[in-house]
Amino acid sequence: MRYRIGIIALAALAAWFLPYGLDSYAIHVVNVILIFAILAIGLGLCMGVGGQVNLAQVAFFGVGAYTTAILTTKTGWGFWLSAVLALAATIAVGLLVGTPALRVQSHYLGIVTLGLALAFTNWVTNAQVAGGAEGISAIPVPTIPGVDLSNEYLYYYLELAVFAVGLVFGLFIVRTALGRRMRAMRDDALAAGALGADVPVLRMTAFLLASVYGGLGGVLYAGLIRYVAPETFSIANMFLLLGMVIIGGRQSLIGCVVGAAGLYLVRELLADHPTVAQIGYGTVVVLVVVFAPTGLAGLPKRIRDLVTRRRGGQGEAARLQPFQPYETVRPDESGSQSPILEVDGISMYFRGLRALDDVSLSITPGEIRGIVGPNGSGKTTLFNVISGLYRPTRGRIRFRGQDSTGLAPYRLARAGMSRTFQNLRLFGDLTVEENVLVAIDRNATWHSWRYVARPISVLRRDRDLHRRAAEVIERYGLAEFAALPPKSLPYGIQRRVEIARAVAAGPALLLLDEPAAGLNGDEVRQLSEIVRSVRDSGVTVIIIEHNMGLVMSLCERITVLASGHVIAEGEPAEVASTPAVIEAYLGDSMSSDDLPSVPEVTG
Amino acid sequence: MVRLRATAISASVVLALVVAAGCSAPGGDDKKAGDDSGPIKIALVDAQSGQLSSLGAWELKGAKLAVTEWNAAGGINGRQIQLDVFDDQGDPTTGTNLARKIDSEGYIAMLGTAESAVTIAMAPTLKTAEIPNITSGQSPGLVAVGSEFLFLNGPTSTTYDETLAKYIVDQQGIKDIALITNNGSYGKGEHDAFTKALKTRNVTPLVDQVVTADQKDFSAALTTIRQKNPKLIFLGAEEVESGLIVKQARDLGITVPFAGAAPQGTPVFLDTAGAKNAEGTIVSSPYLSNDINEASKKFATAYKAAYNEEAELHGAKAYDGAQILLTALKSSNVASGKPLADAIRGTKYQGLLGSFAFDNTGVGIFATSIGKIENGKLTAASS
Structure with a gap:
């Protein structure tokens, strides 16, 4: 910690005295x-942290610079007033550019945003108000009483202040709730939604952040160069910016800054050797993409990992601790036992395929329901369908008494539904603790205005979240894995992390999709203990499972599905002896694993 | 412990630096101007990479040819001329960097750039640093900058279209004119300048078609033009696109001549359109071809000998610009700053593009020539 403070102080001092040594x-x-560093931070937040491919950053830059230029030269308004309006205009454009992200992702989004960036350069080349190809010159110098900002040495301090605030604010976001949620969305938008992260709002937030930084960069550019022309905001510069972020390491804001400084310096140093520059520039990008996909920022960690591997692992391997059961909450017997979930005549067709055909279910609170088939x-x-990923073709769903048919997953999650996935969907680049933190955080994303207005309350809340996450991790015996990325963990532990994460969201209804798949006998026993304890703490559980031993011993009621129909429902022993069930299993698959084995239940 | 000590050491180093730097405001580097010995340093700033690199390459060849000739003749006042190349990548921001760089490295004059926006971005810095600059840009915006250190080595783009309109409307009496231009910076500039020249003659275009700069199929625009039955089509696009437009127009049965500025006089245009299709095209250019007069023939031969390729307009412009600068350097006894700018302004020079006489706006030549493509060759038009 002290070391880190020392480095920061040193960097600050160096930055402060840098101009003394420069011509x-x-x-x-x-x-x-x-x-460029400010622009790169914005792009890093949008692309690296939020996972939203944004090739329009250079257009945000342009909107900021052009609006400042137009307002100061055409209307005669002061520089700072124009700057504020320019920032507002950039944010408006940013949100507009971001809207396609609500529908398309990855390279499709890249194409759309690139198209919008091209449209911008085309527009400024042809628009009378933007000065056409000649651009706008003679932008007035920004004024601060007592400081001559036409002096580039003093302008440096203005930029340094904006840059420092921008970097600190960016890091603040990345390391607290908002950034965590954005990273979760980047890693797995589906799982993030199922944990209550409002994905559409988060995507717009990513573009909002990119446009704020783009606008700041643009305003500073207008004040520094005092001339804007379409060429400055060309696609070539967009790819330069992209190169900075990729070389530096898009997931680290510091990396973005290092990339911006490094690439620009290289470009500047090689200005006298144009042919070498082009080859060199291309080579560096290729080398980084191939050998250091996490960019320069990822290098120290890779080297550290390599050294530990050479030395032969780190002393003691982390061990899974036993699960500590929840305190049992006596179910509320007095209240009427109205069902927590009612599935009423649901049909789901995929083109010609009837995946579900008129399925009805009713789950009472406090129940553990098994779904087999x-x-x-x-x-x-x-x-x-229940968790909102699919909108049913027909039928209604009521959750906790409210019609929830076709609600977005994150709304259902907010309303108290939580689920796990058949193929694990953990956030791969987050640590185990952060996976749990994302689930614990129940605030709507628009609450993030506090980042600007009340940063201290954000920090306080974050400390509280960390405390609660530590409790969850302790309870599930994951303490020694808290700081590790889930990708590096054994399969069984990943399964436990996913359940811990789902329960940490504090649901009323927990949906477990094949939680025992791939677990060994001991792990299955632990799982059944966990599920029972979760139920005892007052959570209703629905479990899909192929492991009949587990289902028969754990569930109070079982629903059997075959070819999209409910063919049986009742207590385990009752269901196991239903002829239709036996027929469905034998008729469909001869695998003995799938056969309900009655002796295990009674034994 | 080690870490703590390292922090302490580095902190004290920084502290020492602070003391050394004192408490003055940063800045104020002492510049060595008017160095009287060694070679005369001239900077050539142009795009050597990126989309505009071909323009930059032509410029460099033209300017280098002039400098080589002077150096071979013994330089100026016994001093050789050193021409150093800087790559602006066609990017205005890079241009502002380079403007400061050539200032801090003691160059006394600058040639280039071919890109008006880059030159405009550099102009304020060069003005403050008092470095005269002869640019190959031709945008009216260069004049609007109002720097007494900025000169153009050719006419402004309005001159091209003004001369063209004069020939077409006033001399030939053609008033049924159609426009086809692209929406890139060149096409947009041509469109506006020619429309303006027509307006002063009370001529309204029959039809005004705008295409994109990377379009390949123009049948829709050309069909619209054909329906209006114009007597002449004004073409505002770069070489290759112009060629494609003319070719497709002939395929659609449009027989009327095309008219345009410099790109339509180039071999690239002729090759793309096909000599037969391009027949009759009217071109407004300050440098029609390599064999228009004795001077251009001599230049073209030297150019061919040096680079083994045919000379063209941009090289010729850069050659003229370099000649003017070197002449001014000689007449002013290798002055720099304001005296050098004044010397350039006072230079009367008979060049490849015509006779230069600079006015206060930094423009030295105010007319272009009209040429016509006849039998696959561009020749001066007889009015």
Whole structure:
């Protein structure tokens, strides 16, 4: 910690005294680099942290610069007033550019945003108000009483202040609730939604952040160069910016800054050797993408990992601790036992395929319900419909007395539904603790205005979240894995992390999709203990499972699905002896694993 | 413990630096201007990479040819001329960096750039640093900058279209004119300048078609033009696109001539359109071809000998610009700053593009020539 403070203090001092050692050319280059660094932070937040491919960052930059230029030269308004309006305009454009992200993702989003960026350069080239190809010159110098900002040395301090605030604010976001949620969305938007992260709002937030930084960069550019022309905001510069973020390491804001400074310096140093520059520039990008996909920022960690591996692992391997049961909450016997979930005549067609056909279910609070059936009988489809991933073709669903048909997953999650996935969906680049933290955080994303207005309350809340996450992790015996990424853990432990995460969200109804798949006998026994304890703490559980031993011993009632129909429902022993069930299993699959084995239940 | 000590050491180092730097405001580097010995340093700033690199390459060849000739003749006042190349990548921001760089490295004059926006971005810095700049840009915006250190080595783009309109409307009496231009920066500039030139003659275009800069199929725009039955089509696009437009127009049965500025006079245009299709095209250019007069023939031969390729307009412009600068350097006894700018302004020079005489706006030449493609060759038009 002390070490880190020392480094920060040193960097701050170096930044403060940097201009003393530079000539007028060098300080100008540094000023331009700072602008690119601010743009790169914005792009890093949107692309690296939020996972939203944004090739329109250069257009945000342009909107900021052009609006400042137009307002100061055409209306005669002061620089700072124009700057504020320019920032507002950039944010408006950013939100507009972001809307396609609600529908398309990854490279499709890249194409859409690139198209919008091209549209911007085309527009400024042709628009009278933007000065056409000649651009707008003679932008007035920004004024601060007592400081001559036409002096580039003093302008440096203005930029440095904006840059420092921008970087600190960016890091603040990344390391607290909002950034965690954005990273979760980046890793797995589906799982993030199922844990209550309002994905559409988060995506717009990513573009909002990108546009704020883009606008700041643009305003500073207008004040520094005092001339804007379409070429500055060309696609070539967009790819330069992209190169900075990729080389630096898009998931780390510091990496983005290092990338911006490094690439720009290289470009500037090689200005006298144009042919070498082009080859060198291309080579560096290729080398980084191939050998250091996490960018320069990821290198120290990779080297550290390599060294530990050479030394032969770190002393003691982390061990899973036993699960500590929840305190039993006596179910509320007095109240009427109205069902927590009612599935009423649900049908789900995929083109010609009837995955679900008129399925009805009713789950009473405090129950553990098993859903079984041969492969392809529609179990997971039913879960997906209940948890809002699919909108049913027909039928209604009522959750806690409210009609919830077709609600977005994150709304259902907010209303108290939580689920796990058949194929684990953990957030791979987050640690185990952060996975749990995402689930514990129940605030709507729009609460993030506090980041600007009340940063201290954000910090306080975050400390509280960490405390609660530590409790969950302790209870599930995961303490020694808390700081590790789930990808590196054994399969059984990953399963436990996913359940811990789902329960940490504090649901009233928990949907478990094949939680025992891939677990060994001992782990299955622990799982059944966990599920029972979770239920005893007052959570209703629905479980899809192929392991009949587990289902028969754990569930109070079982629903059997075959070919999208409910063919039986009742207590385990009762269901196991239903002829239709036996027929469905034998008729569909001869695998003995799938056969309900009655002796295990009674034994 | 080790870490603590390292922090302490580095902190004290920084502290020492602080003391060394004192408490003055940063800045104020002392510049060595008017160095009287060694070579005369001239910077050539142009795009050597990126989309505009071909323009930059032509410029470099033209300017280098002039410098080589002077150096071979013994330089100026016994001093050799050193021409150093800087790559602006066609990017205005990079241009502002380079403006400060050539200032801090003691260059006394600058040639280039071919990109008006880059030159405009550099102009304020060069003005403050008092470095005269002869640019190949031709945008009217260069004049609007109002820097007494900025000169153009050719006419402004309005001159091209003004001369063209004069020839077409005033001399040939053609008033049924259609426009086809692209929405890139060049096409947009041509569109506006020619429309303006027509307006002063009370001519309204029959039809005004705008295409994109990377379009390949123009049948829709050309069909619209054909329906209006114009007598002439004004073409505002770069070489290759212009060629494609003319070719497709002939395929659609449009027989009227095309008219345009410099790109339509180039071999690239002729090759793309096909000599037969391009027949009759009217071109407004300050440098029609390599064999228009004795001077251009001599230049073209030297150019061919040096680079083994045909000379063209941009090289010729850069050659003229370099010649003017070097002449001014000689006449002012290798002055720099304001005296050098004044010397350039006072230079009367008979060049490849015509006779230069600079006015206060930094423009030295105010007319272009009209040429016509006849029998697959561009020749001066007889009015």
